[in-house]
Amino acid sequence: MPAWQAAxxxxxxxxxxxxxxAPILERRCLGCHNEELKNGNISFLDRESLLHGGTRGPAIxxxxxxxxxxxxxxxxxxxxxxxxxPPLPAKEISILTTWVKRGAIWGERLHK
Ligand code: HEC
Numbered sequence: 802m803p804a805w806q807a808a809x810x811x812x813x814x815x816x817x818x819x820x821x822x823a824p825i826l827e828r829r830c831l832g833c834h835n836e837e838l839k840n841g842n843i844s845f846l847d848r849e850s851l852l853h854g855g856t857r858g859p860a861i862x863x864x865x866x867x868x869x870x871x872x873x874x875x876x877x878x879x880x881x882x883x884x885x886x887p888p889l890p891a892k893e894i895s896i897l898t899t900w901v902k903r904g905a906i907w908g909e910r911l912h913k
Contacts, residue, residue, distance in 0.1 A: 814906035822900045823910040825893050829884050836913060848907040857881070863905040866898050 808816060826845050833840040843855030851871070854860045862868040874883035875894045888894070900906075 811906070814903055815908040818900065818906055818908035819910040821896050823908060825896060826911065829889060829893070846911055846913045848905065851905070861901050861905050863901065866901045869901050872898055872901060
């Protein structure tokens with residue numbers, strides 16, 4: 802069993818972020834959404850920035866994937882499509898969706 806399934810719910814969610822979510826953000830998004838280069842006026846280095854959002858408003862609504870702009874962008878549903886170019890593999894979109902559904906708990910791996 803992966804370590805994130807074994808611990809208390811809160812520790813489990815933080816581990817899920819560090820082991821599954823953060824690597825996707827690092828590999829796929831941080832190059833354009835960091836403290837120096839805030840494309841769309843949004844950095845992905847802390848939870849507050851995602852809650853507050855960029856030019857278009859909040860990027861995620863914890864517990865509510867359907868209202869989360871970031872996920873709509875990954876699914877190429879509207880005008881905003883992220884990352885630019887081909888969509889992420891379905892598996893990665895599913896991990897990010899699960900993360901938002903579970904409350905978008907942050908871990909320790911990403912910080913300003
Ligand atoms: C190659 C650079 C690049 C990468 C990589 C990238 N983005 Fe973006 N992102 C942009 C640009 C440029 C904008 C502004 C687009 C606009 O305003 O039309 C943007 C805007 C956004 C916005 C909207 C911000 C707002 O409020 O207007 C979200 C959400 C977003 N990106 C999510 C992501 C996610 C999630 C990833 C990784 C899966 C990602 N982006 C990867 C360049 C990038």
